[in-house]
Amino acid sequence: MTDQPTHGPIVVLAGGLSHERDVSLRSGRRVAQALRDQGREVIESDLTPDLIELLRGLQNPVAFPVLHGGVGEDGGLQQVLTLLDVAYVGSEPGACRRAFNKAVAGPLIAQAGLARPRLAALPHDMFRELGAAALVAALGERIGFPMIVKPARSGSALGCTKVNAAAELPSAMVGAYSYGDLAVIEEFVDGTEVAVTVIEQDGVPVALPAVEIRPNSGIYDYTARYTAGETRFIVPAELGDEVADACAELAIAAHRVLGLRDLSRSDIVVRPDGTPVFIEVNSAPGMTETSLLPQEVEAAGWDFGVLCGQLVDGAWARHVSERVG
Numbered sequence: 001m002t003d004q005p006t007h008g009p010i011v012v013l014a015g016g017l018s019h020e021r022d023v024s025l026r027s028g029r030r031v032a033q034a035l036r037d038q039g040r041e042v043i044e045s046d047l048t049p050d051l052i053e054l055l056r057g058l059q060n061p062v063a064f065p066v067l068h069g070g071v072g073e074d075g076g077l078q079q080v081l082t083l084l085d086v087a088y089v090g091s092e093p094g095a096c097r098r099a100f101n102k103a104v105a106g107p108l109i110a111q112a113g114l115a116r117p118r119l120a121a122l123p124h125d126m127f128r129e130l131g132a133a134a135l136v137a138a139l140g141e142r143i144g145f146p147m148i149v150k151p152a153r154s155g156s157a158l159g160c161t162k163v164n165a166a167a168e169l170p171s172a173m174v175g176a177y178s179y180g181d182l183a184v185i186e187e188f189v190d191g192t193e194v195a196v197t198v199i200e201q202d203g204v205p206v207a208l209p210a211v212e213i214r215p216n217s218g219i220y221d222y223t224a225r226y227t228a229g230e231t232r233f234i235v236p237a238e239l240g241d242e243v244a245d246a247c248a249e250l251a252i253a254a255h256r257v258l259g260l261r262d263l264s265r266s267d268i269v270v271r272p273d274g275t276p277v278f279i280e281v282n283s284a285p286g287m288t289e290t291s292l293l294p295q296e297v298e299a300a301g302w303d304f305g306v307l308c309g310q311l312v313d314g315a316w317a318r319h320v321s322e323r324v325g
């Protein structure tokens with residue numbers, strides 16, 4: 001039996017051209033430093049035309065993508081890494097596409113029998129050609145007020161608006177369409193907002209302690225997410241054991257239903273009766289100083305740098321195994 005080859009440099013990929021570029025760069029710096037603190041060789045790279053040449057010039061690299069939005073989460077980057085035969089942390093291209101598109105992920109979650117809000121998805125051209133007035137009335141009847149309008153393919157709550165009355169809906173739709181040509185309109189679920197990170201250990205998904213999210217403004221928007229002091233995070237969330245277990249089970253189920261790999265973070269709202277409702281999932285969670293995943297890792301008693309190293313080693317072992325297979 002021959003020894004498996006060891007992996008080479010870890011290439012932390014951050015930045016890109018999405019609306020979440022700044023957040024991605026902050027995530028990348030944190031991951032890179034955490035890995036260096038573990039004694040790992042790390043190269044930081046943006047998404048540039050030189051990336052393919054960089055990867056091809058390295059011996060057994062492992063990519064650690066922390067690009068948020070756009071090609072970082074829609075499967076495009078993962079497809080390129082697969083074509084280049086480069087090991088990488090995270091989900092496969094198809095799973096990334098399913099998770100990133102809320103208009104796809106929502107129905108798949110519902111088909112699996114998991115709780116999620118009522119929703120509808122409307123392309124921009126349909127909203128424009130058929131007229132806003134008739135569609136506003138139909139959405140009000142089907143979804144009800146209040147409702148949430150958001151881009152189907154975006155993150156960090158960009159373009160997301162709470163709509164309390166029909167008169168507010170057209171402008172909210174325009175806001176969502178500024179981030180893409182497909183908007184999702186979903187029932188507003190009132191309750192306690194939590195996030196649950198799922199980490200795979202030896203291929204088995206494990207849920208970390210839930211984070212309870214209490215934004216000062218009452219809305220967990222982009223500013224509340226990435227401005228220190230704008231949101232209070234309670235880790236672990238102030239939930240009863242039974243409810244906390246139900247949230248963990250929901251996050252793990254969503255991870256499995258969508259075919260995700262290595263790590264994911266599900267956003268969940270717990271109704272007043274204790275029922276957790278799936279809102280959306282992120283296949284490339286933020287890693288900044290105000291992001292939720294690092295807080296959950298700490299609450300679980302894990303070391304963030306060690307975890308990043310384990311994810312890299314797991315990605316490399318999987319890659320070697322697939323080559324042999």
